Amino acid sequence: MDLQELVDSHGNRLLRSACLLCGDETEAQDLVQETFVQALKSAHRFRGDSAVHTWLHGILLNLCRRHFRKQKRLVFEEERVLKETVQPVPADELDRDFCAKALAQAVQKLSSEHREVIVLRYYENLKIEEIARQTGVSKGTVKSRLHYAVRCLEQFIPREMNLFVSGDTHNGEP
Amino acid sequence: MMNCETFSDLLQEYLDETLEAQVQAAAQEHLRQCDACRQAFRRQQALAKSLRHCLDRATAGLSVRPGMRQDVLQALKSEPVTSSNWWSAGRRFIPLRPAGAVATLLGLLLLSVGIQVYRRAANDGASPTIAQTGHYTCVINVPMQTQTHVFRRQDNTIEDAVISSAGVGYAGFFEDREPPSPKTQPHPL
Numbered sequence: 098m099d100l101q102e103l104v105d106s107h108g109n110r111l112l113r114s115a116c117l118l119c120g121d122e123t124e125a126q127d128l129v130q131e132t133f134v135q136a137l138k139s140a141h142r143f144r145g146d147s148a149v150h151t152w153l154h155g156i157l158l159n160l161c162r163r164h165f166r167k168q169k170r171l172v173f174e175e176e177r178v179l180k181e182t183v184q185p186v187p188a189d190e191l192d193r194d195f196c197a198k199a200l201a202q203a204v205q206k207l208s209s210e211h212r213e214v215i216v217l218r219y220y221e222n223l224k225i226e227e228i229a230r231q232t233g234v235s236k237g238t239v240k241s242r243l244h245y246a247v248r249c250l251e252q253f254i255p256r257e258m259n260l261f262v263s264g265d266t267h268n269g270e271p
Numbered sequence: 272m273m274n275c276e277t278f279s280d281l282l283q284e285y286l287d288e289t290l291e292a293q294v295q296a297a298a299q300e301h302l303r304q305c306d307a308c309r310q311a312f313r314r315q316q317a318l319a320k321s322l323r324h325c326l327d328r329a330t331a332g333l334s335v336r337p338g339m340r341q342d343v344l345q346a347l348k349s350e351p352v353t354s355s356n357w358w359s360a361g362r363r364f365i366p367l368r369p370a371g372a373v374a375t376l377l378g379l380l381l382l383s384v385g386i387q388v389y390r391r392a393a394n395d396g397a398s399p400t401i402a403q404t405g406h407y408t409c410v411i412n413v414p415m416q417t418q419t420h421v422f423r424r425q426d427n428t429i430e431d432a433v434i435s436s437a438g439v440g441y442a443g444f445f446e447d448r449e450p451p452s453p454k455t456q457p458h459p460l
Contacts, residue, residue, distance in 0.1 A: 100343060108334075218319075219323050220326045
């Protein structure tokens, strides 16, 4: 596959995922660029066992982890989380964009491990076993992290947004 | 018959439809009968839908910067050979199986000893030269695999990059020794 084709097909989605993972657009752009560099360098090792996007996202995830490790040396993660506080939400501002932004901000407050599973599960739409493969942990650990991450988000997101209410209108079948 | 605890444990896989057919059917049967689990299931579905929608919306305006392709090619072109690259190149050259690795190391060791013995034997016949220069040098060339980036050029623009790992380079190790200095005998008096 040609590089331009690769950038056109997967660039934007990788960038959005990177932005959710690292919380900064400029850093996300650099991470995506490095993802393509790494992909080209290791292209001969890609055997087509997974989809191209899954392979590229795996590279991105490793780069994000390296990025977080470097960042941790500068700012202790818990310290950064404590500094940020959830802004109270005025009732008249509860539109969809506001909810989306608030959720993206809340995702940034999670630890890197919990943020990873949220992004992989709810943005990349990966199945539990695919997440386990990408993150190198067991399915049980993925489910546990997912459960904890959602509970944390529930605390960060104001109740008025109704993000975590049950959908009684669904028919109950997958 | 599946109980609530098992269903709760398998809920995510049930949503993914990755359970074995028999287990999937048992979970579905449990869902039909248990109000609490049905509610948990609906809540999980609604949550997934909300989160997906919000995350999509929050990042919808983002797109890769123009010239990303050129930046990638430029980065590939200007990337220095780092220690990790050398390590990976070395790993590719040296067999990864323990027996092969041991044999390679043993071979290198024997080569090194052989060179030392040869040098000493040669030096025995040419001792005046060593005595004159005061040094002798031992050079061992070790083949190392290198990576090569090949850029396809068309109309003065770089079209694409191809990575090759077929090149072979040499790393040299030098050993420079002083000859032993003549010992001064203490005066008998």
